[in-house]
Each structure stands twice: as C-alpha cells, then as structure tokens.
Amino acid sequence: MPPPPESPVASPPVLFTVEFRRKMAGLSPRQRQDWLASIASRPGGIDPTDTPRVQELREVARGCRLALVESLAVRLGPFDEGHLKAVLEVPRERFVREEDIEHSAADTPLPLDSTGLATISAPHAYLLSFRLLGLGPGDSLVELGTGTGYGAALASFIVGPSAKVVTFEIDPALAARARQTLADEPNVTVIEGDAVANSDPWGGAARVVVTFAIDSWPGRWLDALPEGGRLVAPLGAGDQRLVLAEKRGGRILETDHGAVRYVRNRSAR
Numbered sequence: 001m002p003p004p005p006e007s008p009v010a011s012p013p014v015l016f017t018v019e020f021r022r023k024m025a026g027l028s029p030r031q032r033q034d035w036l037a038s039i040a041s042r043p044g045g046i047d048p049t050d051t052p053r054v055q056e057l058r059e060v061a062r063g064c065r066l067a068l069v070e071s072l073a074v075r076l077g078p079f080d081e082g083h084l085k086a087v088l089e090v091p092r093e094r095f096v097r098e099e100d101i102e103h104s105a106a107d108t109p110l111p112l113d114s115t116g117l118a119t120i121s122a123p124h125a126y127l128l129s130f131r132l133l134g135l136g137p138g139d140s141l142v143e144l145g146t147g148t149g150y151g152a153a154l155a156s157f158i159v160g161p162s163a164k165v166v167t168f169e170i171d172p173a174l175a176a177r178a179r180q181t182l183a184d185e186p187n188v189t190v191i192e193g194d195a196v197a198n199s200d201p202w203g204g205a206a207r208v209v210v211t212f213a214i215d216s217w218p219g220r221w222l223d224a225l226p227e228g229g230r231l232v233a234p235l236g237a238g239d240q241r242l243v244l245a246e247k248r249g250g251r252i253l254e255t256d257h258g259a260v261r262y263v264r265n266r267s268a269r
Contacts (some may be wrong), residue, residue, distance in 0.1 A: 008122055020059065030065040036093075037102035045098055057101070057253060061093045065103035071107065071123055079127055082136065086157040087123050094181055095120055095150035112147055118174060119147070119263055121211060126151050129156065129232045132244045132257060133207045142202045143167040144195035144233075149178035152264075154203050155209075156185045166202065168195035180214030196267035199224035204228065213240050213262040222252055234262040 024032065039057050040046070048054060069088050073079060093104040100110045109125075112118040135141060137160045143152055146169035155165045167190045169175040175192035182188045191201055195210075197218045202208070206226050210233035217235070225247045226233055235243040242257040 006134060015243045023060070024063040027063070029064070030203055032060065033105070034063045035103070036064050036105065040098070046101070047097050049163070056159070057093060058091055061091060061101075061105060062088065065092070068105050072127060074122055078129060079138070082158050083127050083130055083154075086154045087127065090150070090153045090157055090183060092120075092123070092150055095148040095153070096122065100265065112174060113171075117263060117266060118171060120150050121262070122148075125211075125260070125262075126154050126209075128242065130155070130210045132232045132242070133209060135159065135207055138163050139205075139207050140164045140203070140205040141166070142205045142208045143211065144208065145169065146190055147174055147211065149181040151209070152178070152182055152188050152190070152209060153185060154190050156182075159187075161187050164189070164203070164205075165192065166205065168198070170194050194267050196220075196265065202210035208232070211262065212265045214265050217245065217252075222247070225252075234260050 008010040013185070027035070036057075039053070039060060039129050042053075045102045046057065047056065065088050069084050072087065073084060092147050096104050096110050097112065103110060107122050107124050109119040109122050112120055133141075135155065140163050141155045141159060143155060143165065146152060146167040149167070151166040159165065163184075167178070167188065168191050169178055170193065172192055175190055178190045182190060196218050198225055202224050204226050206222070208229070208231040209224065210231070213234040213236065215237040217233075221231060221247065225245070227247055227250070229247050231245045233243060234240045240260050240262060242260045244255045244257060246253050
C-alpha cells in the first residue's frame, strides 16, 4: 500500500482547486483514508487558526465521504438525493472527538465521551430516520438528542435556510459543544434540557426525530404532534425497533421499520 500523499502543492497549500480535486479523484478510497489519518495524527492536534491545515482536512474528509455516500446508496437506498448530498457536504469530522477524526467518514457510530452514554450515530441511521419522516426543503424539524450537532447539521442542510431545526440535548457539555459546531447554522436552535419533559418549544413542527432509545412513547410527545405529523424513534425496553408514529384523524398509527441499536434515554422521567 503506497504511503498517504503529501499536501498537493507547496506551503501554503491552495485547496479547492481543479488540480487538487483531480489529485483526489486519482486516489483509491484507501489512499484517501490514509491521507485523512495522516492529517489527524500530526503533532499538535487540529489548530482551528491553522487555515491551510483546516482546509486540507475539510477537503480530504469530503473526498473520503464520496465512498461513504456510494456505499449507503447501494446498501440501503434508494435515498433522496438531497439526503445523500447532506452526508457528502456536512463535515462530520467537525462533530467527532479529535482522536476519531480518521474514522469520521466511516458508517459507524463513534463515542462522544468516555462513558459510552453518548455517541454520534452512524450516518445511515440519520438517513433512515429522515427517509421515514419524508424530510425535505421547507420542513421544520425537532431533534431530540443533539449530541455534538451532526444530525441537526444534516437536517439544516436538507430543510434549507428558510426552515427551522430545534434540537434538545440533556448533557450541558454536549449542548455547549453543539452550539459551537452549529454556530454557522442560523436556522438551528440548540436547547439544553430534558427532551422527554419539555415539548413546549416544538412550535408545532410536523417532523420529529429521536436519537436515543425509549421504552414507550411519552404522552406529551404524541400530544404535541400536529395532525399529519410524523415522529420516528428507536422503541423498546429490550430489543429496539425503529418505529414511525403518524397522527391521522387524531389517532396515532405506528409502523415498524426494523431492528436498530441506539444509546438509551438518559432522562429521569
């Protein structure tokens, strides 16, 4: 296996050029992954003020996600093209721990703390939920379980700047991190608090996604769902199933969409 390539041009690197993209296109997925790992492992960590290195990381990580998007489309598709484009363009490497950057383009969950109680879900998990919701441009979304903000960033890309994304995070440290990672997304509001206990800020959103497993539906969630609204969550005290709840004619209709595995709800309620 050849060693990872060096930066495409002399310092300071000029990225996002035709030459750079042509060089990236000539590399195998494994070579791109090796390049990403080499950037992430350089001494001193990722300094956000080191613009050339940050740009190199962003572009190489995007190149790695090309294989991810192709794999998702083949294994689990079809997906809306806007959903796949979100996975390609949203820089997942910004939302993982620095030691996990080299794995950021893999379709796997990654820990967000040392306890294992919080994770960033695998990209396919978000796409499966967004597909069930029928999420599209102009939709307002409520996300329950922000983590560091990756799901909210994907949703923001999909719904567009004219729509709103409201996301709840129970962990104060993760909520603070999410506000930083989502600072460039003006249509996203991060609320620090218990998502189970507080549905008042939903604002009548007709699309709700849950990123942690619950034993059963909280009644206040179903009450807050408007007519025609959709709510998707991992459901079950033991084996988890991805379940879609829809409100039609004032009734809740449920459909089961297969086995999943998510971190558990951390609310005391």
